[in-house]
Amino acid sequence: MTDTVPDRADITAKLSAEWDALTRLVDGLDETAWRTPSALPGWTVFDVIAHVIGTESLLLGEPTPDVDVSGEHIRNDIGTLNEKWIESLRPLTGPQLLERFREVTTRRLKALDELTPEAWAELVPTPVGLAAYGRFMRVRLFDCWMHGLDIADGLGVAAEEGGPIAETAFAELLPGLGRSVVKGAGATDGTGVTVEITGPVPRTLHVAVVGTRANLVESLDGPADVVLTLGSGLFARLRGGRTSIDEHAGEYTLVGDTGLGDRLVRTLAFTL
CATH class of the missing domain: 1.20.120.450 (dinb family like domain)
Incomplete structure (x- = not known):
């Protein structure tokens, strides 16, 4: 951005x-x-x-x-x-x-x-x-x-x-996503996360962790440690703290480090 x-x-x-x-x-x-x-x-x-x-x-x-x-x-x-x-x-x-x-x-x-x-x-x-x-x-x-x-x-x-x-x-919805990856999900140095957003507002977001900070990047240096795929409506509602991921079983997928991914989808909410 x-x-x-x-x-x-x-x-x-x-x-x-x-x-x-x-x-x-x-x-x-x-x-x-x-x-x-x-x-x-x-x-x-x-x-x-x-x-x-x-x-x-x-x-x-x-x-x-x-x-x-x-x-x-x-x-x-x-x-x-x-x-x-x-x-x-x-x-x-x-x-x-x-x-x-x-x-x-x-x-x-x-x-x-x-x-x-x-x-x-x-x-x-x-x-x-x-x-x-x-x-x-x-x-x-x-x-x-x-x-x-x-x-x-x-x-x-x-x-x-x-x-x-x-x-x-x-x-x-995008600024601060790195904070959710590090502070919320507990991703460590060198971790790469990809969020595939489908639906009306499609996006492919890559987050790279360097040290104790994480930022959106154009691409990762290697394969993502976890790939989270979900619809843009669900992503917006989770980021806005409007819902809990537990109410949306079957509406998202995690590939790779599912433990990291599970922590991430539970800590996407931010206050604007």
Whole structure:
């Protein structure tokens, strides 16, 4: 992956399209369906949309609601901030929330359109550290795309898991994969791992361990110690901590050091 600042027109168009996709997922739901548990602990379908509204409202400069929140799913300060927005919106009906979502995202698109090239490239604090604002917006695209999967999985319907948006969002799943190989799976110096991702977003990923660090590489110097093959949807959900590999027996294969591979599939989750 490169640190090049993403193209503003491309990212903005994809954000707009993804927000439209989220709208299609929830438009017309009755109140019972709106309150269906999503794939995220403690959050309903309603809460997921409320979370997106909260994040985009913050980016518009709106103050965080001053409300009390609690819950086992709140693990840190960011979680508390997210929950404050969600709690403040819970009294709304589903259609009222959707109207708020449309209004906020329309204002965000206008704000993005008015950004100068300098502001798009400016380094700002982001969930992935200090990075260009444009990279931050790619993280936002990833976040919204993942939340589309969360909603679809909760409702038991299909979501768009491939295509241009998924191709761009998928890039945010790759940094830190080396950490999962070393810190999570316990791979040692000289180990090579290949992850074959099939399905809507196919990828062949090679991770080489040098000393106590591991990085994505174009190719390995020799045969991989283990080859993990799985679909892009499962890979995304595992990386996002949305599911456990124990719920997906038969949906992946391991060739080579299966002990290493088993540890890896159980430690793919990361927090973005």
